[in-house]
Amino acid sequence: MAYVVDFDVASSWNTGFTGSVSLRNTNTSAANGWTVEFDAAFQISNTWNAQLVSHVGNHYVFRNLSWNATLPAGGSVNFGFQAANTGAVVEPTKFTVNGQASGVDTPPPATLPKFSVNDVALAEGNSGTKDMSFTISLDKASTETVTVNYATANGTATAGAAGSGADYQARSGTLSFAPGETSKTIKVTVHGDTVVEGNETVLVNLTSPTKATIADGQGVGTLNNDDARALPRLTITDTSVVEGNPVTTGGGGGSGGGAGAHAGFFSTSGNQIVDSAGAPVKIAGVNWFGMESGRYAPDGLHTRNYKDMMDQMVDLGFNTIRLPFSGQLFNSGSTPNGIDYSKNADLAGLNGLGIMDKIVDYAGQIGLRIILDHHRNNAGAGASENGLWYDGTYTEQRWINDWKMLAQHYAGNSTVIGADLHNEPHGPATWGGGGATDWAAAAERAGNAIHTVNGGWLVFVEGVESYQGNYYWWGGNLMGVKDRPIDLNSDNKLVYSPHDYPNSIYGQPWFNDPNFPNNLPDKFEQMWGHIYETGEAPVYLGEFGSKLTDPKDVAWLDKIQAYLSGDLDANGSRDIPANKEGMSWTWWSWNPNSGDTGGILKDDWTSVNQNKVDELRPLMFDLGADGGGGGGGGGGGTVTENGVTYATTTVTLSEAWAEAVTIDYRTLTDSATAEDFTSTSGTLTFAPGETAKTIKVAVVGDAKVEPDETFLIALSNPKNAVVADAQASVVIRNDDGGTVTPPVTPPVTPPVTPPSSGGGEEVTPTVTIADRWNTGFVANVAVRNTGDVAVDDWTLELDTPHSITNIWNAEIVSHTGDSYVIRNLAWNDKIPVDQTVSFGFQALGVPSADSFHWDFLG
Structure with a gap:
């Protein structure tokens, strides 16, 4: 059999699952392009690492994307999908690959040892040669001699002799493992050069084992280009311009769409955070943790200079740091550690507060603002174990005294804009009700104490976990504000601060709702957004984050990004006045060592997860050169x-x-x-x-x-x-005054050909571009029934020059040339008269007004 296919259920819930398909080429030659077909009873709604080109009845057809078209001999490729399904998942049948029948992969006999080859990476160098070492291993020793063939193959690197412009020297042979041997090494010679190019890959493929099987038959060697870094x-x-006033207004540097802020402390006005001149501003920042841990210093100082990292934050467009700390930080025996003082010489000998002073001082120099966050009582990771702002060692009075000390310490310094009183109250913490666990009352006590020594600070109050039997994320439930709002002695200084996270952190019920992700704006409004929507007070989303590897996380981020920006129903149109800002936020986290979410930085503490920054870019805000933001x-x-x-x-x-x-x-x-x-x-x-x-x-x-x-x-x-x-x-x-109608992002509304057969059914698709970047974009499509009878099942034909790489809330039935046939899923098949259903897709290229041409096929 030329190809072997393996299907696995990666995760499942009441109404669906995610599946993974592994395709292995058992031919002796590479396949240049592949098509996988199978029959399945479930309904696929989202795909990745492959393109769904056809779905007729129960028959699905997938094919490769441009970057994974080549399948070497012995090599494997994986793709996945999300599907709607009720009950146990029935595995697909009748697999064919490139027209050839294929069976489901069968695990090798347990008695035979298994070969595998590792992945390696090597800096290519500027000249001469280097050896890239691959290790071929057996999972257990054999009592007999076993062999396996190996051969290099081009990934994106090319083979050839030194001096020819090639990247490596091809190599092949047979490895023989004597009884008892479990590991051997082969070396592939790499040619150095000074060409500025991307990282490239060379493959080592294992084939034809004797008296053994192959568990991992392909090693990927990455030639890290070391020239581009030079x-x-x-x-x-980003910048702004006053439309009709011919005067120099300056602007400040840095990324973001805001107009800039005046120097001084922030206050509040309705649901807006405002600067000292009363102009709306937005916190658009990042969490940098570590001071709450037993290291008593922000993480990353073991490998980088703290100023260098803060400069990078500004370059990426962030205007604020939420800086977590523990109560234990201020104990006399809490000595900062995990710091390379050769890179941070000015931190040597300082205690935790001294390091905090250095962070605050440099933030003021480069235009960042700081929010101090009491993250936990004793030093450690995460929220306080008991869910409260105090415990047997760190009393409530100690907590309040620490805040008064910090407020007095930074009095008059508007770089520090306020106090996030306590991180993620949960468990026994209640909103109201009185007693020792009443978080709302405690927040008032602490906030009022702070304002006795520093009237400039904002007071950020998080939610709880549960209110009247309704559970949400720790610190994220602010339902109780409707019944029991926080009342500080100082007016215009209160900001509510929920936390919100996606499916990968915990599979909450709303992520499995049939209407997901369109149900999310209502969930945000229920739990915390009502505070902003009613104008009660500003909302600052103190934590939200993800590794963005779960498709549901990506859908969640699209909705919460829209909601924060002022598109409160996430339909592509801004719902707040033009002179107002959306909600403030700080992403969790800057640090790559967050096990749940990863970081803005990759594991090397220098490289950037650009996909996260790109997702956050529409939410950025420039505080301006004299407002303590910008730079960049x-x-x-x-x-x-x-x-x-x-x-x-x-x-x-x-x-x-x-x-x-x-x-x-x-x-x-x-x-x-x-x-x-x-x-x-x-x-x-x-x-x-x-x-x-x-x-x-x-x-x-x-x-x-x-x-x-x-x-x-x-x-x-x-x-x-x-x-x-x-x-x-x-x-x-706009500088012309008057009442401004809330702006609506101009949709691309291409003409639609009505169905050839009557019946009163007509629909109009409206496309809005939700996000765009250098090589692609995300589009949302609203399908409105403009006829005089209800639509029951709808199918659209889209002609577009853009290749669709991902689709949700609809499925691609077929794709030929520039033409896509797209139809409803089971749960959104009906469109009442004058009502709308929505779906979205991701595609390659730069969209324009004439990019989309639709036909309604019925």
């Missing part, structure tokens, strides 16, 4: 020359370079159109030694009372540099 990085700052390499704002108003932004090179650096730029429309600004493109040239260049875009002023509007500036085609931030958002701020 190139400087190009970044571009330059600034921007409004200038006028000869009566023309320009938006200005800065493109920054991370270091001076000995050769000329060039980068192309061009403007792109977003909610602002061609009548709002002058389309601009060109090339910037950095002469040797230069590190900053300015782009100016002329803005067309008018007297219309209208929402703020946005256009984009995109960077491309770098020479002698790499692009770290490829796109800036430019907000054109």
Whole structure:
């Protein structure tokens, strides 16, 4: 049999499951492209690592994506899907691969030893050769001689002789394991070069075992390119421009869409956090933990300088650090540790408070704000074990005294904006009711005590776990605010701070609801969003995060991102006034050593999980140079020359370079159109030694009372540099007063051909672009019944030049050329008259108004 297929259920719940399909090539030659077909009774709604090209009846057809098309001899590939299903999962049948019948993989006999080969990585070097060592292992010793063949194969690296431009020397042979031997090593020679290129892979494939079987037949060797790191990085700052006022307003640097904040402490006004001038601002930050642990210092200092990491936070667009600490931090015997003082010399000899002072001081220099978070009582990981803000050692009075000490210590320093009183009250903690476990009452006592010594601070109050039998995340349940709001002696200083997490942290019931993820905005509103929606007070989501490897997590993040931004029903339209900001937030976490969520940083404490930053980018906010935010390499704002108003932004090179650096730029429309600004493109040239260049875009002023509007500036085609931030958002701020209708992201509403047969059924698909990046985008589609009878089962044909790589709340029935046939799932098949159902997809390319053409097939 040429191909072997294995199917596994990765996870399951009442109404569905996720499945994994493993395909192994048992041919003696590689397969260039693969198609897998099978029959299954369940209904697939989401796929990854493969493309669903057809679904007719119970028959599914999948094929490879561009990056996993090649399947070497003996090699394997995996893809997965999410499906709706009730009861036990019945495994698929009638597997075929590339038209050949294939059986389900059968585990090897238990009596035979199994071969496996490891994955390795090696820096390629600039010249000469290096050896990449692969280890071939047996899981147990054999009493007989066993053998296995091995051969290298090209992944993205190419084989050839030294000096030919190839990356490695091909190698093959047979390994013989004598009785008792369990490990052997083969070495693949790697050629060094100075070519600036991506990391490349070479494969080692095991085949034809004798008296043994193969458990893992492919080792992946990664040739880490060590030349690209030498190139400087190009970044571009987000900015804003005042539409019709020809005066210089400055702007501040850093990423984010905000207008900037005045220096001084923050206060509140309704559901808005405002700066010292009363202008709305938004906290858009990251959690940096470690001071709450037995290390008594922020994590990562064992390998990096703390200022370097804080600079990186600013470069990525964050404006605030939530800094957890424990009550034990302030004990005399709590000595900071786990710090490389050769990289952090100015921290040597300091206690925990001294290190906190250093963090606060440097934050003030680079424009970050700090929220201090009493994370737990004794030093350790996570929330306090008893769920309360005190215990037998650390009393409530000690907790309040620690907060008064910190408030007095930082009095007058507006870098520290406030106190997150206690992290994740849960268990016995109650909201109201009186007594020693009444968290709401305790929060008032602590908040009022703080304001006796520091009236400038905001007081952040988290929720509890349970209220009137309704359970939610620890610290996330703020239902009780409706019945028992917090009442501080100082007005305009209270912010409520829930926490919210996705399916991968715990499979809460709402993640298994048939209406998931569309049920999430109502769940957010029920538990904490009602505070913002009713204007009671601002909401700051103190923790939310994910590794983004669970498809349900990605769907959750899309909904919570929309909700935080002011799209309160997550339908693609902003539901709050143009002069208001959405909810504030800090992502969990900066640290990669969070076992639940991972971090913004990867495990090397330097590289960035760019997918997370890209997801958060629409929520960023620039506090401005004099508001304690921004930074990030330059600034921007409004200038006028000869009566023309320009938006200005800065493109920054991370270091001076000995050769000329060039980068192309061009403007792109977003909610602002061609009548709002002058389309601009060109090339910037950095002469040797230069590190900053300015782009100016002329803005067309008018007297219309209208929402703020946005256009984009995109960077491309770098020479002698790499692009770290490829796109800036430019907000054109309305300055004409009046009442502004809440802005609505202009949807792409392409024409729809009605069905050829009558019956009164008609639908209109409306596409909105929910997110976009250099190589792709996420689209949401609202399908509205515009006919005069209910639609029962709907099928659409979409013509688009964009390749769809992922779809949810609908399924692709077929895909031919640029044409996709898409239909409903079982639970969203009916559309009443004048009602709407929604689905979404991810695709490659840059979308435009003419990217989508629809036919309603019935």
